[in-house]
Amino acid sequence: SQQGEEDPQALSIQEGENATMNCSYKTSINNLQWYRQNSGRGLVHLILIRSNEREKHSGRLRVTLDTSKKSSSLLITASRAADTASYFCATDGGSTLGRLYFGRGTQLTVWP
Amino acid sequence: ETGVTQSPTHLIKTRGQQVTLRCSSQSGHNTVSWYQQALGQGPQFIFQYYREEENGRGNFPPRFSGLQFPNYSSELNVNALELDDSALYLCASSFRGENTDTQYFGPGTRLTVL
Numbered sequence: 001s002q003q004g005e006e007d008p009q010a011l012s013i014q015e016g017e018n019a020t021m022n023c024s025y026k027t028s029i030n031n032l033q034w035y036r037q038n039s040g041r042g043l044v045h046l047i048l049i050r051s052n053e054r055e056k057h058s059g060r061l062r063v064t065l066d067t068s069k070k071s072s073s074l075l076i077t078a079s080r081a082a083d084t085a086s087y088f089c090a091t092d093g094g095s096t097l098g099r100l101y102f103g104r105g106t107q108l109t110v111w112p
Numbered sequence: 113e114t115g116v117t118q119s120p121t122h123l124i125k126t127r128g129q130q131v132t133l134r135c136s137s138q139s140g141h142n143t144v145s146w147y148q149q150a151l152g153q154g155p156q157f158i159f160q161y162y163r164e165e166e167n168g169r170g171n172f173p174p175r176f177s178g179l180q181f182p183n184y185s186s187e188l189n190v191n192a193l194e195l196d197d198s199a200l201y202l203c204a205s206s207f208r209g210e211n212t213d214t215q216y217f218g219p220g221t222r223l224t225v226l
Contacts, residue, residue, distance in 0.1 A: 040200055043217040088154055097168050098206055102154030
């Protein structure tokens with residue numbers, strides 16, 4: 001399978017703590033993206049990192065990419081209860097056609 | 113909000129029936145992809161439409177079909193519904209150009225097959 005696989009499957013933390021989620025994949029990629037999903041609704045795009053980038057920041061989000069290990073991590077700093085959601089990584093499988101391959105996601109719960 | 117809309121929000125059908133789901137792309141986008149997300153799983157690619165033609169298909173049977181219209185809106189049709197078709201169906205629009213990467217998802221249609 002070309003899917004990304006997120007780890008852990010579930011993560012429970014207190015507000016103010018940092019949350020780290022990891023993603024591993026199997027094929028070469030052009031880019032890797034992270035999405036967020038609230039309560040089984042639509043996916044919200046968080047950040048895209050290209051294969052020639054190692055780290056990217058967006059607000060409280062920090063994404064790293066290690067193509068030699070075929071892995072990525074998403075760090076959410078100073079978590080808030082509103083960050084409670086499922087987080088998915090998605091890869092393009094090395095294609096430019098736009099098909100995305102998703103893992104099963106990490107369910108993040110942030111307690112007030 | 114992404115500007116991608118889907119209808120209906122929820123739908124209940126029985127086995128053997130047919131269903132049509134609709135998606136309006138974000139303004140300026142020319143590509144639509146459809147995904148199926150079963151409970152507890154990540155989205156699975158069904159197919160993609162670009163310039164009104166199917167442009168890539170995942171591991172789904174022919175009873176899953178689609179259309180893209182000149183205004184880049186799209187339909188997903190599923191014939192002979194099966195219980196396992198119960199899922200959240202997501203459409204995503206993007207612009208095929210220099211950077212085709214980011215796909216913007218709609219809120220989804222929750223289909224229940226009884």
